[in-house]
Amino acid sequence: MSVSDSLRYADLAGEYRSDRGSVVDEFYVPALSVSRSYDRAVGYFTSSVLAVIGAGVDEFVRRGGVMRIIASPYLLPEDVAEIEAGYELRSVLEKAAIRDLERAIEDSRAARGLGKLGNLVAEGRLDFKLAYVTSGNRVGMYHEKIGVFRDDRDLVAFKGSANETLSGLIGNFESIEVFRSWDERGRERALRISRHFDDLWADRTTTLRVIPFTDAAKKIVERSHQMAAELGDSELVDYNGAPVTITSESKVGILTIPAELQVREYQKQAVGRWFAMSGRGILRMATGTGKTLTALSAGAQVAKMLHKTGEPLLTVVVAPYQHLVDQWAKDIEWFGVSPVRAYESTASWFGRASHLLDSLALGTSQGGVVITTNKTFGDTAFQNILSRYSGRLLLIADEAHNLGAKHISSKLPENAEFRLGLSATPERWFDDEGTAALTDYFGDVVFEMGIGEAIKAGALCRYTYTPVIVELDAEETELYVEITEKIARIFAAQQGSERADEDSALGALLRKRSNLLGHARAKLPALRKEIEKRRGDWHQLLYCAEGRHPLSYEAGAPEEPAQIDQALDLVGNQLQMPAARYTAETKRVERRQVLERFANNKLQVVASMRCLDEGVDVPAARTAYLLASSTNPRQFIQRRGRVLRQSPGKSVADIVDFIVVPPEDVAEMRDNTERGMVARELARVTEFAHLAENEAETLDILRPLRIRYGLLDI
Structure with a gap:
């Protein structure tokens, strides 16, 4: 053995830390390139790490090196559930590990890395084993991190914080301690770590179980080896499929404002004000004014700024629903980036997101975007992957x-150094604490553009507003009084400090009262009259109340059909107008088809509940019927905004709003409750009427109500 082939002369230090140099370049590559064997026991191992230590691996393979790897597979929540349900533990662990390898070879860099091991596997010079901690039917992950390099005479053992992943080696701040067998101060530790690994490999470690995995992984490694050969060394592609070179100048993944996009002056102003607040703040912009494009323009400017200093940027977009994630994805692709869509099963996105973080750490990308739903964002898997990232966010x-x-x-x-909140209505309804949490995190509102300004600027179209007054029946009136009195008691007891969260008593009562108003039985006959006036018109939206009428839940009460079912029966069957529903239960493919048919004059009416409230683009809509009479400003502002979007041939939209009031002759309702109910309805009506083309006509319709309840001041 020559001096150049010896660990003893590889100039290895006793410690490596991320703040003092490169763990990869100064330790892994030189140690691997002169070793005859490499043993590694680690929490996580991904084949993509071989793209980093590629030179050392190539030499290691050429020299006929032998490798043994012990690792824990990444278990998804559904894997843990299967184990707890009694599924065979080994099969679940193997399935998880195979999934990791399958996902890895979707990336050409990882396929090359895994492919480098193909000859070793084929010749029996590489073994994988899986480690786990077990107690009953509960499984824990093996997180120890040790390794041993050997040449023909000496060994070097190490232990420390780094996982065998790209982010573990170069993306995070890591440190390892190195013990050399020829150094008297480290000899005992080096030999002890070597014995520990041998005990692990032989499954002799108390509380730990180690099982073979090479046979299960063999087909995947062989397939990767073939793919690597087909790709060749000259072709390296990023996650978007474009050829790249691993340099700090790569622009892969950077958001770029499209040349054909005409950014409006107010959008430029919004971005400028956000930057003036150091990249933090909330944009309060009316629905339909282009919040998405404004936000992506801001993101493009941040990415451009960081690219000048060679710093990558990860952009995470959080949206309420899956269809909004898909909508964002189209705009992001227009800005030059293929985003990772994170929703539904973790297995469908976790690998791509992990590889994106690895590529940012490696430098093959200078940026990337992950879009997710509120639900997935809050889940453990997404939070775990986000916590791995330590770069600019x-x-x-x-x-x-x-x-x-x-x-x-x-x-x-x-x-997250940069934080941008988007909302037409950032204030949370009956939740001052939640509103404060928003501004504490994102910052204050830095730019505002209301509907009135947007109409004047030509960003939204003009509209007419028609309030239709309907009365509660006697049963509904009695229930309304009961709910309102309970709400008043909570406010009195809590002195107004009660939050209206979904799981709070106040929140439940407010929803029940809103649901009662939304389901008022007199609305369906009134709706028929209004739709008959527009029977020949296309592009009509119908907003219905969610669920069923609250009185149908009462003991012994007959079950009433859902309002949306009654409305579709009225429109589609009785009036013979082409109609369809668009709800949370509608599959995504069907949703797209509904909107396409609506835009192409194949549907006259689309009936929805909350699903069209936030963010969905339906610019062709010309008429909106608001059956669900929520007093929450956010809901009625969102619904108004849906129908005000600009569209070719559309100059004026029509909004028909069903206003619920108590019957004139009812005696059960107390004066204050009755007056408060009408006042809440009139507040919304006044807001809508103020900017309508027919404001004077609308106020005339409501004048008798104002006089009856002494509400002329509203």
Whole structure:
């Protein structure tokens, strides 16, 4: 053995830390390139790490090196559930490990890395084993991190914080201690770590189980080896499929404002004000004014700024629903980036997101975007992967008001240097604490553009507004009084400090009262009259109340059909107008088809509940019927905005709003309750009427009500 082939002369230090140099370049590559064997026991091992230590691996393979790897597979929540349900432990662990390898070879860099091991596996010179901690039917992960390099005479053992992943080796701050067998001070530790690994490999470690995995992995490694050969050394592609070179100048993944995009002056002003607040703040912009494009323009400017200094940027977009994630993805692709869409099963996105973080750490990408739903964002898997990232981070929150809820506001990443909240109505309804949590995290509102300004600027179209007054029946009136009195008692007891969260008593009562108003039985006959006036018109939206009438839940009460079912029966069957529903239960493919048919004059009416409230683009809509009479400003502002979007041939929209009031002759309702109910309805009506083309006509319709209840001041 020559001196150049010896660990003893590889100039290895006793400690490596990320702040003092490169663990990869100064330790892994030189040690691997002169070794005859490499043993590694680690929490996580990914084949993509071989793209980093590639030179050392190539030499190691050429020299006929032997490798043994012990690792824990990454278990998804569904894997843990299977184990707890009694599924065979070994089969679940193997399935998880195979999934990791399958996902890895979706990336050409990882396929090359795994392919480098193909000859070793084929010749029996590489073995994988899986380690786990077990107690009953509960499984824990093996997180120890030790390794041993050997040449023909000496060994070098090490232990420390780094996992065998790209982010573990170069993306995070890591440290390892190195013990050399020829150094008297480290000899005992080096030999002890070597014995520990041998005990692990032989499954002799108490509380730990180690099982073979090479046979299960063999087919995947062989397939990777073939793929690597087909790709060749000259072709390296990024996650978007474009050829790249691993240099700090790569622009892969950077958001770029499209040349054909005409950014409006107010959008430029919004971005400028956000930058003036050091990249933090909330944009309060009316629905339809282009919040998405404004946010992506801001993200593009941040990415451009960081690229000049060679710093990558990860952008995370959080949106309420899956269809909004898909909508964002189209705009992000227009800005030149293929985003990772994180929703549904973790297995469908976790690998791509992990590889994106690895590529940012490696430098093959200077940026990347992950879009996720509120639900997935709050889940453990997404939080875990986000916690791995220590670089520059931009968080964009679409409909940011949703993130003020207790269960999710605590999960917003504190390491996000840039924070941008988007909402037409950032204030949370009956939740001052949640509103404060939003501004504490994102910052104050830095730019505002209301509907009135947007109409004047030509960003939204003009509209007419028609309030239709309907009365509660006697049963509904009695229930309304009962609910309102309970709400008043909570406010009195809590002195107004009660939060209206979904799981609070106040929140439940407010929803029940809103649901009662939304389901008022007199609305369906009134709706028929209004739709008959527009029977020949296309592009009509119908907003229905969720669930069923609250009185149908009462003991012994007959079950009433859902309002949306009654409305579709009225429109589709009785009036013979082409109609379809668009709800949370509608599959995503069907949703797209519904919107396409609506835009192409194949559907006259689309009936929805909450699903069209936030963010969905339906610019062709010309008429909106608001059956669900929520007093929450956010809901009626969102619904108005849906129908005000600009569209070719559309100059004026029509909004028909069903206003619920108590019957004139009812005696059971107390004066204050009755007056308060009408006042809440009139507040919304006044807001709508103020900017309508027919404001004077609308106020005339409501004047008798104002006089009856002494509400002329509203």
